[in-house]
Amino acid sequence: MSTDQLADLSRVLYSPVTLLLYISAAIVCLYSLTTRVGLATGRSGKVAGANLQPVGLALAWTAVGAHVAHEVVRGLAQSRLPLGNMFEFTSLMALVLAAGGMVYLTIVRKRPELVGFVMLGAAVVVASAMLTYAAPGPLMPILDTWWRSFHVSVIVASAGVFTIGFLFNGLHLLRDTAERGLAEAIGSTPLPAGGAGEASDGPLATMTAEEALAGRVAPDEDHDGTGLPVAAERGAMRAAISPLRLAIGTFLGASTVSWVFVATPTATLGDGLTRALTINLTLVALALIARWFVPFLPQASILDGLAYRTIALAFFGWTFGTIAGAMWAEQSWGRFWGWDPKETAAFLTWIAYAAYLHARATRGTRGRGAGWIGLGAFAVLMFTYYAVNLVFVGLHSYAGLS
Amino acid sequence: MSRTDSAAPPEANPKVRPPRRGGDGPLGFVRDSVVMAWRWLVRMRTALYLLGLLGLETLLATVVPQEPNVGATVDAWRTGEEGPGTLVAGLIDLVGGFDVYGSPAFLALLLLLFLSLTACLIPRIRAWVRLVRHSRPPLTRNAGRQAVVARLTTDRDVAEVHQAAADLLQGKRWRVRTEDAATTNSPPAQVAAEKGLWSREGGSLLFHLSFYVLLAAIVFGQLLSFEGQRAVVEGERFADTPVSYWTYRPGRWWNETSHSGWILDLDQFHVDWVRDPLAPGAGQPTLFRSDVEVTRADGTTETTVIEGNRPLVIDGMKIHQLDWGYAPLVQVEVDGQLVYEDFVTATLTDAGHFRAAIKAPAADPDIGMDVFFYPYAPDNEAGEPVPTGAPFADAPLLLFQLFRGDLQLGRTAQTINELDTSQLDTTGGAWIREGAEVDMGEGVVVRFVELRRWVGFQVSARPQIPYLLLASGLLLAGLWPALYAYRRRLWVVAERHPGDGHTLVTVAGRAFQRPQTFDDEHAGFVERLADRLDASPLDADESSPATSVAAPAGDQGPGATP
Ligand code: HEM
Numbered sequence: 001m002s003t004d005q006l007a008d009l010s011r012v013l014y015s016p017v018t019l020l021l022y023i024s025a026a027i028v029c030l031y032s033l034t035t036r037v038g039l040a041t042g043r044s045g046k047v048a049g050a051n052l053q054p055v056g057l058a059l060a061w062t063a064v065g066a067h068v069a070h071e072v073v074r075g076l077a078q079s080r081l082p083l084g085n086m087f088e089f090t091s092l093m094a095l096v097l098a099a100g101g102m103v104y105l106t107i108v109r110k111r112p113e114l115v116g117f118v119m120l121g122a123a124v125v126v127a128s129a130m131l132t133y134a135a136p137g138p139l140m141p142i143l144d145t146w147w148r149s150f151h152v153s154v155i156v157a158s159a160g161v162f163t164i165g166f167l168f169n170g171l172h173l174l175r176d177t178a179e180r181g182l183a184e185a186i187g188s189t190p191l192p193a194g195g196a197g198e199a200s201d202g203p204l205a206t207m208t209a210e211e212a213l214a215g216r217v218a219p220d221e222d223h224d225g226t227g228l229p230v231a232a233e234r235g236a237m238r239a240a241i242s243p244l245r246l247a248i249g250t251f252l253g254a255s256t257v258s259w260v261f262v263a264t265p266t267a268t269l270g271d272g273l274t275r276a277l278t279i280n281l282t283l284v285a286l287a288l289i290a291r292w293f294v295p296f297l298p299q300a301s302i303l304d305g306l307a308y309r310t311i312a313l314a315f316f317g318w319t320f321g322t323i324a325g326a327m328w329a330e331q332s333w334g335r336f337w338g339w340d341p342k343e344t345a346a347f348l349t350w351i352a353y354a355a356y357l358h359a360r361a362t363r364g365t366r367g368r369g370a371g372w373i374g375l376g377a378f379a380v381l382m383f384t385y386y387a388v389n390l391v392f393v394g395l396h397s398y399a400g401l402s
Numbered sequence: 403m404s405r406t407d408s409a410a411p412p413e414a415n416p417k418v419r420p421p422r423r424g425g426d427g428p429l430g431f432v433r434d435s436v437v438m439a440w441r442w443l444v445r446m447r448t449a450l451y452l453l454g455l456l457g458l459e460t461l462l463a464t465v466v467p468q469e470p471n472v473g474a475t476v477d478a479w480r481t482g483e484e485g486p487g488t489l490v491a492g493l494i495d496l497v498g499g500f501d502v503y504g505s506p507a508f509l510a511l512l513l514l515l516f517l518s519l520t521a522c523l524i525p526r527i528r529a530w531v532r533l534v535r536h537s538r539p540p541l542t543r544n545a546g547r548q549a550v551v552a553r554l555t556t557d558r559d560v561a562e563v564h565q566a567a568a569d570l571l572q573g574k575r576w577r578v579r580t581e582d583a584a585t586t587n588s589p590p591a592q593v594a595a596e597k598g599l600w601s602r603e604g605g606s607l608l609f610h611l612s613f614y615v616l617l618a619a620i621v622f623g624q625l626l627s628f629e630g631q632r633a634v635v636e637g638e639r640f641a642d643t644p645v646s647y648w649t650y651r652p653g654r655w656w657n658e659t660s661h662s663g664w665i666l667d668l669d670q671f672h673v674d675w676v677r678d679p680l681a682p683g684a685g686q687p688t689l690f691r692s693d694v695e696v697t698r699a700d701g702t703t704e705t706t707v708i709e710g711n712r713p714l715v716i717d718g719m720k721i722h723q724l725d726w727g728y729a730p731l732v733q734v735e736v737d738g739q740l741v742y743e744d745f746v747t748a749t750l751t752d753a754g755h756f757r758a759a760i761k762a763p764a765a766d767p768d769i770g771m772d773v774f775f776y777p778y779a780p781d782n783e784a785g786e787p788v789p790t791g792a793p794f795a796d797a798p799l800l801l802f803q804l805f806r807g808d809l810q811l812g813r814t815a816q817t818i819n820e821l822d823t824s825q826l827d828t829t830g831g832a833w834i835r836e837g838a839e840v841d842m843g844e845g846v847v848v849r850f851v852e853l854r855r856w857v858g859f860q861v862s863a864r865p866q867i868p869y870l871l872l873a874s875g876l877l878l879a880g881l882w883p884a885l886y887a888y889r890r891r892l893w894v895v896a897e898r899h900p901g902d903g904h905t906l907v908t909v910a911g912r913a914f915q916r917p918q919t920f921d922d923e924h925a926g927f928v929e930r931l932a933d934r935l936d937a938s939p940l941d942a943d944e945s946s947p948a949t950s951v952a953a954p955a956g957d958q959g960p961g962a963t964p
Contacts, residue, residue, distance in 0.1 A: 109918065138676060138686060145711040309916075312885040319881060323874045332711045334722035334860045335629075336870070339503055340471055341464055348460040355453045357885075362446040380457075384464060 006077035007136045013070035014091065015130060021063030022098065022123035029056035029116030030289075033296050057112060060102055060119055067095045067126075078136035080144070083152045086389055090129035092153070096160025098122035104164070109306065111298065114171075117290070121167050124282060131261075131275060147328035151321055155346070158317035159381060161310055162353070166378040168307035173371045174241060174290055176300035181240015182233065234295040241291050250287040253375070254280040257382045264390045304367060307374060308360055315353050322346045345384030352377035443514075443521035452515050459511065463502035466494055476500045516617070523610055530603050539579045539596035541589040545895045548910035550921060552928045555904045556937035560591065563896035563907055566934045567593045570927065571892065593894040601887040602915070608880030616873035623866030625655045628719075630861045635729045635745040636854040639667045642719065642861065660863070662699040662717040669693040669705075671726060671855045675793060685793075692723050692857050708859075718863060725749075725858030728756050728775050730800055730836075730850055734765070737845040741765040747856045748775045749819060754791025759821045760802075761809050769846070770805040770821045787833060800850045803831040804842055888915035892927065907937060 032052035071092070074082045082088040101118030105111050258276035261267065267275070297303065325346065330336035337343055356377050359370040442448055467475040467485075479485035480495070498505025542548065556563065564580055571578045576595040583591040630647035634640045642665070644650060644658045674689040692708045696716050708714045714721045727749045734742035741764040748756035760771035778792035779799035787799045805826035814822045832840045832848070839849035890913040897906050909928050913920030932939065 138688065147711075316878070316881055316885060320878060323878070326870075330864075330867070331713065332722075334713065334720060334724060334862055336864075336867070338471065339463060339468060344460060344464045344468075348457060348464055351453055351457040351460060355450060355457060358446065358450050358453060362450060364447070365450065380461075388464065 003077050003136075006073055010070050010074035010077055010136065013066055013073060014126070018063060018066045018070055019123060019126050021059060021066050022119050022126060025056055025059035025063050026116050026119035026123055028052055028059055029113075029119055030293065032056050033113050033116055033293065053112060057102075057106065057115060060098070060115055063119070063122070064095070064099045064102060067091075067098065071095065074136055078138065080139055081149055081153075082136075083149055083156070084137075084139045085134045086132040087129050087134045089152070089156050089385075090125060090132065092156045093160040093163065094122050094125035094129065096157045097125060097163045100157075100161055101164045101167075104310065111306070113296075114298075114306075117167050117171065118164065120286065120289075121163060124286065125163065128279070145328065145332065147324065147331055151324040151328045154317055154321035154324055158314045158321055159385065161314035161317065162378060162381055165307050165311035165314060165374065168303050168310060169371050169374040169378070170287070171290060171297055172300055172303035172307055173368065173375070174287075174294050175297045175303055176368055176371070178237035178240045178294045179300050182236045184240075185236040237295045238291060241294065243288060243291060246287050246291055247284045250284045251280050253379060254283040256379050257386060260383065260387045260391055263387075266390075300367075304371065307371070311353060311356060311374060315350075315357065318346075318350060318353065322350060341388045345388045349377070349381045349384055352380040440521055443518045444525065446522070449515075449518050449522060452511065452518055455511055456515065459502050459508055462494075462497075462499050466499045466502075468503075469501045470504070516613070519610060519613060523607065526603070527607060530600070530607060533603070534600050537596075537599065539577055539594040539891060541579075541581055541592060541594050542893045542895070542910060543589045545590075545592070545893050545908040545910035548893065549912040549917070550910065550924045552909045552924070553940035554907040554909070554928070554932050554935070554937035555899075555940055556907060556932075556935040557903075558905060558935050558937075560896040560898055560905055563905055563935060564591070564593050564894065567894035567896075567909075567931055570930055570934065571595045574927075576892065590895050590897065592896075595892045595894075596890070597892075598887045598889040601883040602889055603884075605880045605883030605885075605887060609877055609884050610880075612873050612876035612880060615869065615876060619866045619869035619873055622869060623653070623864060625653045626865050627653045628656045628660065628861075628863040631724070631858060632861070633725070633727075633747045633856045633858045634666070634668045635747070635856045636668055636671055638745075639665055640859070641665045642717075647861070656863075662719075664699055664716045664719075665697040666716075666721065666859070667695040667697075668857060669695060671857050673726060673793075673855070677794065687793075690723065690726065720862050720864070722860045722862070723857055724860045727856055727858075728777060728795065728798070729854045729856040730773075730775060730798070731852045731854065732760060732771075732773075732800070733849040733851055734760070734762050734769060734771075735845075735847040735849070736765045736769070741769065745854060745856065746773055746775075747818070748773060750793075754793065755789065758819050761811065761818075761821070763809055763811055765806075767806045768809040768811075768826075770807075770809050770823070770826050771848075772803040772805070772821055774801040775799070776801065787835075795853060798836050798853050799833055800835075801831065801833045802848070804829050804846065804848075888913055888919065890914065890920050890923070892924070894931070906940075907931070907935070 032055075035052065071082050074088075078084075083092065098118060101122070102115060105115050105118065255276070258279040261275040261279070262269065262272035264272055325343070326336040329338070329343075352373075356370055356374045359365040359373045365373070467479060469476045475484065479491045479500075480488070482488040482491070485491060494500060498507055502508055545551065558566075568578050568580050571593070574597075576597045577599070578593060578595045580593050581589070581591060583589070629651045631649045632640055632647050640646060642661050642663055644661060670693045672689055672691045672693070673687065676684050676686050676688060678684060690710050693705075694708055694714070695703060695705045696714065697703045699717055706714060708721060708723045710723060713723075727747055729745040729747050731745050732742065733740060742760060742762035744760075746758040746760060748758035751757055756775040756777070758773040758775065760769070760773060762769040762771075774789075776787075776789040776799040777795040778797050779787040779789040780797040782788050787797070789799060789801070805821065805823060805828050807827050808825035810816070810822045810825055814824075816822050829844070829846075830842065832842060834840050834848065834850040836850055836853050839847055841847050890911060892909065892911045895908045895910070897908075898904075899906055909924070909931065911920065911924045928939075931937070
């Protein structure tokens with residue numbers, strides 16, 4: 001095949017093939033999550049759709065395979081590693097997010113029911129890479145070094161793992177809010193008499209709000225019944241999260257990053273606004289979808305643990321990658337650290353995640369406090385990634401002999 | 403109790419209580435203030451606030467142009483030509499935002515951070531040393547009530563079981579303690595073991611301590627490093643002496659005698675681009691290479707190349723190829739007298755052409771020339787040159803504007819490629835091709851003799867790099883166990899069943915972090931122990947009432963060693 005054909009093939013493999021596969025894997029996995037817990041038909045007996053999980057996982061692995069194929073074909077089309085521009089970085093980040101999330105959830109931690117969220121995240125990142133699509137091409141010689149490839153791949157992979165941590169963190173905060181809300185609902189409102197559910201004389205029926213809070217009531221497989229009817233239980237969990245506040249909060253949170261597209265000097269104002277709005281609304285939609293799934297999630301403390309583990313790994317990678325970047329800078333530009341926007345941004349992200357790790361180790365800020373700091377740290381990561389590449393580099397040419 | 407992966411030291415956030423009055427008068431007050439400040443610094447929460455402040459400062463440094471990097475942009479912000487306006491720029495200046503990392507606020511923050519770090523680390527190190535020196539794995543009174551429990555039965559006797567368990571655990575580098583039941587009131591005979599106790603906290607300490615090494619290496623570098631820059635035209639040479647650098651940035655303790663005097667000859671500079679305008683990446687550079695010959699201080703010579711990513715190391719100094727441009731050789735004559743002859747180091751502009759200035763104070767009045775160099779300006783049908791922004795020198799063209807008057811050399815600040823035209827009058831402009839000359843009238847003749855290229859070299863000596871690498875290595879070596887090591891305990895309690903002559907073995911465990919990983923480790927150990935003892939598992943149902951809830955029994959606190 002000629003390079004042109006390879007380039008076309010790599011593009012088709014990326015979008016629509018990989019993108020659609022991620023989306024369908026997300027849909028199937030998330031649907032199977034709602035059937036898995038089996039609340040709908042009681043705890044015994046087969047549930048319709050229960051065997052969809054293997055289908056969803058197979059789709060997810062296929063999507064990862066298609067994504068890998070895209071990377072390989074793109075590499076062949078341009079005879080170099082696909083690590084040269086923003087499109088390629090974002091694409092690799094999505095791949096690490098998807099593949100890393102799959103390995104972690106299906107092999108390491110055995111929580112395949114959460115794969116749907118990872119697939120959803122991967123679909124969004126894959127789609128967002130299209131905002132900066134660039135056809136395959138060569139690399140400036142100054143950029144073509146082993147140190148750089150090493151540095152960039154470690155940093156990009158860490159960013160992918162940070163994204164997994166962000167997903168868990170967001171789910172953790174949602175679930176935590178829902179659990180608090182449920183505990184309050186149980187504590188304050190008397191139970192409906194003779195509710196259609198399990199026996200209502202369980203220990204939780206007489207719990208006070210504080211006791212329920214401390215005990216972290218959780219109506220999924222980790223916990224047998226709160227005494228509330230299933231539907232009421234789910235309703236109470238969802239009701240704890242105001243959809244309006246969630247939507248507005250997500251919109252504002254996403255805006256801390258997406259305004260960068262409005263400020264990008266190379267894009268027109270209308271174009272930038274469309275992009276920013278698309279990103280914000282997509283994230284709002286995702287947050288609302290996640291809210292709907294809140295009753296099916298594992299306990300908040302488990303999600304918190306998953307977030308911590310992934311962020312810790314990514315933090316190590318980021319530290320290592322930043323050091324490798326300094327080594328590359330010493331080799332290529334003759335100074336290992338110059339506080340230029342990229343270096344400053346890498347340092348800022350590092351500080352933000354160090355704050356998360358500290359918060360998690362500090363009495364009083366562990367749990368929700370740390371969760372919020374973790375969300376903020378991810379906003380910092382995204383902001384620095386997009387802002388430094390699209391806006392601030394314009395102030396100061398970084399990449400060349402100039 | 404929910405399972406968390408990381409346990410904070412219990413004393414992480416003590417209240418900042420005023421100390422017992424140590425005395426009256428000003429001295430007592432000072433003493434009390436110092437004690438209070440210290441107690442404030444020791445708090446974990448303080449470290450978090452300080453990190454937050456460091457983050458804010460760094461955010462400022464990310465979004466605001468920094469003077470040491472882009473001085474021109476900062477000037478434009480200050481005058482309001484760019485950026486958010488003079489008012490905001492004034493505010494930014496007020497907090498030192500244009501040079502965050504050189505501002506007093508940052509230095510103060512750094513000082514506080516390191517004070518807080520020190521205040522945190524001293525008690526932690528003490529506690530850690532005590533732990534390493536004195537701690538023994540605690541015994542359990544009731545193994546069945548631990549977080550993870552498995553039971554086995556075997557024919558072997560109690561001593562044999564304990565021996566096998568101790569061997570297996572020691573092989574896996576656990577700290578092991580075998581204890582017999584001393585009295586009826588003491589815990590049962592058992593093997594108690596612990597692992598990960600030192601490495602997690604020890605790793606965290608190593609990680610935080612590496613910041614001191616990092617700081618020391620940075621300070622050392624400020625004092626003893628050197629950096630200089632110089633442009634060299636093809637065919638010319640450059641010697642490492644203090645006067646031959648164009649910019650010279652020595653550390654405070656850098657000594658002029660530290661230059662060894664090596665010589666570098668630039669034979670040729672190669673540069674190329676993707677020339678096909680339709681190819682992907684058209685116009686991108688594909689090659690930058692300098693062919694050089696170096697003569698070391700000891701007289702040995704070597705022919706070699708310097709590329710963007712391949713600096714040359716001579717006598718402990720690194721030579722980087724940072725920059726390049728075209729260097730037309732220009733002669734200027736006035737009335738047949740040569741007043742100027744030199745290679746002009748023209749630098750690339752954003753528009754794709756190159757710019758330089760020629761200053762000839764030898765003429766009277768002074769001659770100044772504003773030079774535009776176009777590497778590729780082919781002729782059109784009319785024989786007129788058409789300048790383009792292409793970088794390859796296939797049809798080089800020199801355009802210039804001629805000035806006469808007073809160059810103000812030495813009186814106003816001007817770089818070599820800048821003319822101060824305030825006391826100059828233009829007398830017209832012209833263009834010339836390579837090898838041609840143009841008569842500008844009044845006896846002035848300008849000649850474009852030949853075209854070469856120049857390369858900007860940076861020479862640096864950074865003796866701090868090995869120490870920076872050491873600090874990075876310590877940092878990473880500490881970070882991994884700090885994040886991933888986990889503290890856990892195992893107990894193996896064997897009891898002879900009085901009735902059937904079997905031995906009942908309880909393998910209990912508890913992890914302080916990463917409970918899921920520990921579950922697997924525990925299961926693996928149980929399997930290996932069962933193998934050793936030809937034991938068979940007892941029904942799991944009755945054996946572990948508490949697999950999902952960590953039930954801290956009263957006797958297993960760290961201080962509970964009998
Ligand atoms: C100089 C700035 C600092 C940075 C960049 C920093 C960074 C970090 C990082 C990344 C971690 C997570 C790794 C680990 O668990 O060891 C950590 C943990 C920790 N830091 Fe710091 N730190 C700093 C200063 C401090 C200070 C001043 C204190 C004392 C109040 C402190 C106390 C701790 C403690 C107790 C942990 C252990 C947390 C755990 O067990 O998970 N750090 N630090």
